[in-house]
Amino acid sequence: MSRMAPKARSFGTEVAVATTARSTLSIFAHSRGVLSLLMEKVIIVGSGCAGLTAAIYAARANLSPLVLEGRQPGGQLSTTTLVENFPGFPDGIDGPQLIMNMHQQAETFGARFSYSEVTDFEPRNNHVRIKADDEWLETQALIVASGASARWLGLEDEQKLVGHGLTSCATCDGAFYKNVPVCVVGGGDSAAEEALFLTRFASKVYLIHRRDKLRASKIMGDRVFANKQIEPIWNTVVTKYVPDEKGEMRAVRLRNVNTNEERELPVACVFVAIGHEPNTKAYQGKLETDPDGYLITRHLAESKHPGVFIAGDVADRIYKQAVTAAGSGCAAAMDAEKYLSGLET
Ligand SMILES: Cc1cc2nc3c(=O)[nH]c(=O)nc-3n(C[C@H](O)[C@H](O)[C@H](O)COP(=O)(O)OP(=O)(O)OC[C@H]3O[C@@H](n4cnc5c(N)ncnc54)[C@H](O)[C@@H]3O)c2cc1C
Numbered sequence: 001m002s003r004m005a006p007k008a009r010s011f012g013t014e015v016a017v018a019t020t021a022r023s024t025l026s027i028f029a030h031s032r033g034v035l036s037l038l039m040e041k042v043i044i045v046g047s048g049c050a051g052l053t054a055a056i057y058a059a060r061a062n063l064s065p066l067v068l069e070g071r072q073p074g075g076q077l078s079t080t081t082l083v084e085n086f087p088g089f090p091d092g093i094d095g096p097q098l099i100m101n102m103h104q105q106a107e108t109f110g111a112r113f114s115y116s117e118v119t120d121f122e123p124r125n126n127h128v129r130i131k132a133d134d135e136w137l138e139t140q141a142l143i144v145a146s147g148a149s150a151r152w153l154g155l156e157d158e159q160k161l162v163g164h165g166l167t168s169c170a171t172c173d174g175a176f177y178k179n180v181p182v183c184v185v186g187g188g189d190s191a192a193e194e195a196l197f198l199t200r201f202a203s204k205v206y207l208i209h210r211r212d213k214l215r216a217s218k219i220m221g222d223r224v225f226a227n228k229q230i231e232p233i234w235n236t237v238v239t240k241y242v243p244d245e246k247g248e249m250r251a252v253r254l255r256n257v258n259t260n261e262e263r264e265l266p267v268a269c270v271f272v273a274i275g276h277e278p279n280t281k282a283y284q285g286k287l288e289t290d291p292d293g294y295l296i297t298r299h300l301a302e303s304k305h306p307g308v309f310i311a312g313d314v315a316d317r318i319y320k321q322a323v324t325a326a327g328s329g330c331a332a333a334m335d336a337e338k339y340l341s342g343l344e345t
Contacts, residue, residue, distance in 0.1 A: 040066050040139035042336055045118050048075020049322045050312025051145035052102035053329030059109035061337045068116045068132050074099040075147050077322055081163035086322050121282045123305040141307045141336040146279035148313040152272055161241055165249020165269045170194035177269045179203045185238055186273035192220035194273045199229040207232045278314050301332035309336050
């Protein structure tokens with residue numbers, strides 16, 4: 001019997017399919033209790049670029065990996081539209097399509113998928129236990145590729161606008177907004193960095209911050225203030241996104257937190273730069289993390305526990321790109337394969 005989820009796709013707007021698949025899985029849950037006595041060779045947590053690349057490599061190494069997809073099957077790329085910087089696609093490719101290709105490629109070589117969410121983790125002497133949807137699973141090797149979720153503002157229709165003039169990544173989407181006004185929301189180093197990067201494309205970059213000074217380092221702040229294309233808007237919050245009739249961002253509504261004065265600011269894209277939340281709750285206190293919760297790796301993909309490997313944005317506070325996540329997924333799977341070969345000898 002297989003632990004595979006039904007072959008339902010669940011990217012982007014097809015969330016309902018994922019929900020159905022999840023409930024189908026819960027029907028199978030009692031029979032999976034028997035299966036949990038089995039020892040998996042490789043479990044991969046996450047099905048973004050890192051997890052899926054790890055799955056392709058592990059599957060092609062004949063390890064029949066089990067991929068636990070969590071709440072966002074396909075990961076962050078499944079929320080965006082055109083991706084122009086993933087090598088091999090000269091005309092770009094839709095994020096969800098790229099993810100579906102990777103998923104299919106992994107499945108072709110024998111990867112299995114389940115929509116389970118991992119909530120706990122226990123490293124043992126020569127294997128690992130993880131709790132997935134209230135069931136403990138055992139595996140000889142584990143690859144953690146659970147990503148980092150961008151923090152958003154929590155405004156109305158926010159998730160609908162992602163990829164339509166709302167994003168969290170200037171490197172990814174800046175080049176789409178040439179000679180038009182855009183805004184960055186945030187006041188830390190990454191907001192300053194995003195604003196500076198965007199001046200290469202946009203006609204004007206508004207930097208909207210709820211306080212009266214930046215939290216960014218002095219050197220980044222100085223660069224921002226020296227750049228005439230950037231206009232800081234202090235003591236101000238975004239209260240509403242204003243899309244046009246096609247559903248693309250047209251403007252934001254702003255409120256000055258001191259005066260309560262409201263106004264509309266025309267922008268073609270909003271870059272939200274208020275940080276990311278690494279998805280590492282299950283590993284807190286058990287794997288090494290930095291103060292912000294990002295996992296710490298050695299030699300690219302190793303953790304402090306033999307048999308536990310790490311890939312993608314869950315350990316990357318700098319690059320956060322599909323191709324770097326995929327690269328580290330490859331490294332994690334190759335390291336896991338070498339580790340498993342070592343156990344056999
Ligand atoms: C709007 C947007 C646009 C972007 N555009 C581009 C672009 O054009 N080019 C580019 O290179 N990059 C882009 N990126 C960045 C890119 O998407 C990420 O760098 C990449 O997706 C990271 O891959 P990952 O596999 O490490 O993590 P993610 O893609 O974050 O995937 C994490 C996976 O882990 C799963 N998971 C999380 N917690 C658990 C758990 N407890 N149990 C089980 N599973 C779990 C999630 O469900 C998900 O499947 C964009 C990001 C965003 C948000």
